[in-house]
Amino acid sequence: MRDYLFIYLINNETGYAGILDNFNLIIHEAGHVIFAFLGRTMHLLGGTLLECIVPIAFLISFWRTKQPMGVAFSGIWLGENFIYISYYILDAVPMKLPLLGGARSIHDWNAILGDMGLLHHYKFIGGTVLALGWLIMISSAIWYFLKWFLYYGQEE
8 A cells, every 4th residue: 555655646637635735724724823923924925834844844754763664654655745836836826726715815825925026937846845845755655766776676
């Protein structure tokens, strides 16, 4: 089961990763609440920040306890979050994605990039985040397979 997440994500036309994406949505919305007291910008960024902080915290925990499968899963999870963040950034101008709050809700990345004067760079920023997401996912998978190969290769 553990080795199929990466293959599933590559072959899935919708990009929907099931329960993981539902969990990420809860984390994203919690990030807005957690960071709200730090002002408007941090409130808007809070969802995205927490989507990155949580898998990094898991990755560090798994690294410290020497659990390579957990490290790799957390890395893939982080990369998958970057991919979804990139979709959100790439929607900053067209604003066609359905938002949780409906039509009256604020589009985080439209507001963030607009406030920073970077809205006209949304495609470059989103594309860079997308590339980073794939790089993180692929690197995590390769790291795990090399770790696994080297571990089992030493038993002979």
